[in-house]
Amino acid sequence: MEAVSLAELATAVWRLRNKIESTPGLPAAVHRHLQAVVDALSECGVTTRSYEGTVFDPGLRLRVLAYQPMAGLERDEVVETVRPAVHLHGVPITLGEVIVGVPQEDEPGCPAGKGSEEG
Helix, strand or coil, rough: CCHHHHHHHHHHHHHHHHHHHHHCCCCCHHHHHHHHHHHHHHHEEEEEECCCCCCCCCCCCCEEEEEEEECCCCCCCCEEEEEEEEEEEEEEEEEEEEEEEEECCCCCCCCCCCCCCCC
């Protein structure tokens, strides 16, 4: 159970880091203290990994929570990491959980103003 507790701690720190990095105007001391926690986990062999921007391959060791059609994508790509993968001394102890963006297909339809009517 120790690995599970480390994974939960690492995930909480990862979420905190994301929140702090997206919040402007925080004192430098907040960033320093957070970095000290990240460094302490790293010294114990615990690391996290996010996947945003990674080309999605079904062979990746990830848990896909959803596939989301998105305009502008040319290939399947991780668009959000909901939970990072956590590694202990390089060995995965939890899988990352992600949202995968997929290219949006053009919807077949009728020209504007025309409908399909039966009758």
